[in-house]
Amino acid sequence: DAKTTQPPSMDCAEGRAANLPCNHSTISGNEYVYWYRQIHSQGPQYIIHGLKNNETNEMASLIITEDRKSSTLILPHATLRDTAVYYCIVRAPYGGSQGNLIFGKGTKLSVKP
Amino acid sequence: GAVVSQHPSWVICKSGTSVKIECRSLDFQATTMFWYRQFPKQSLMLMATSNEGSKATYEQGVEKDKFLINHASLTLSTLTVTSAHPEDSSFYICSARDRRSSYNEQFFGPGTRLTVL
Numbered sequence: 001d002a003k004t005t006q007p008p009s010m011d012c013a014e015g016r017a018a019n020l021p022c023n024h025s026t027i028s029g030n031e032y033v034y035w036y037r038q039i040h041s042q043g044p045q046y047i048i049h050g051l052k053n054n055e056t057n058e059m060a061s062l063i064i065t066e067d068r069k070s071s072t073l074i075l076p077h078a079t080l081r082d083t084a085v086y087y088c089i090v091r092a093p094y095g096g097s098q099g100n101l102i103f104g105k106g107t108k109l110s111v112k113p
Numbered sequence: 114g115a116v117v118s119q120h121p122s123w124v125i126c127k128s129g130t131s132v133k134i135e136c137r138s139l140d141f142q143a144t145t146m147f148w149y150r151q152f153p154k155q156s157l158m159l160m161a162t163s164n165e166g167s168k169a170t171y172e173q174g175v176e177k178d179k180f181l182i183n184h185a186s187l188t189l190s191t192l193t194v195t196s197a198h199p200e201d202s203s204f205y206i207c208s209a210r211d212r213r214s215s216y217n218e219q220f221f222g223p224g225t226r227l228t229v230l
Contacts, residue, residue, distance in 0.1 A: 043206050043221035044157070100147070101208070101219055103157040
């Protein structure tokens with residue numbers, strides 16, 4: 001079972017920041033938070049991951065609370081092409097079954113003009 | 114970034130026939146590959162994990178005799194759906210774990226849509 005809880009859907013205006021929350025209250029000390037997204041009828045795309053520090057890359061920023069029980073993915077300037085289902089996943093960084101990506105239901109983000 | 118390809122991208126077959134789907138890591142070696150299945154409006158469900166040169170590990174409820182997985186090399190894994198039936202119609206997605214990555218990064222293919230008539 002997925003270890004995360006996300007809202008089923010969110011809307012965002014084009015050009016505005018999209019903030020996608022994720023709860024992972026049972027996260028273990030060695031588990032990372034990963035974010036993937038899936039555009040309709042395509043394979044999932046990696047976005048970003050982090051352990052406890054905030055992370056930023058060319059796609060997004062990841063803010064992890066100090067207690068690590070929740071996080072927020074931020075798309076700073078959402079475009080129509082960012083419309084997708086966003087998955088928040090916690091997992092260990094190494095191999096074995098603990099390192100498998102287990103997908104929950106995700107958040108369907110709709111970016112509107 | 115690392116690229117994973119799947120072939121074919123879509124396939125339509127008659128009930129009772131077998132279908133083979135290929136998954137390739139194009140620019141990296143993958144000791145482990147994964148097969149997922151996704152039904153309409155649902156999330157991805159992990160079917161099995163395959164390691165190069167060894168037998169696949171199937172998730173609970175997935176029939177290993179129906180979904181044959183072969184991971185013959187560090188860049189190729191195949192999924193064969195044997196005696197396919199309409200209920201096997203789904204979006205099949207593979208992913209590959211980059212053996213060089215210290216963060217256990219996993220890259221996904223574009224998926225194969227299987228329709229069984």
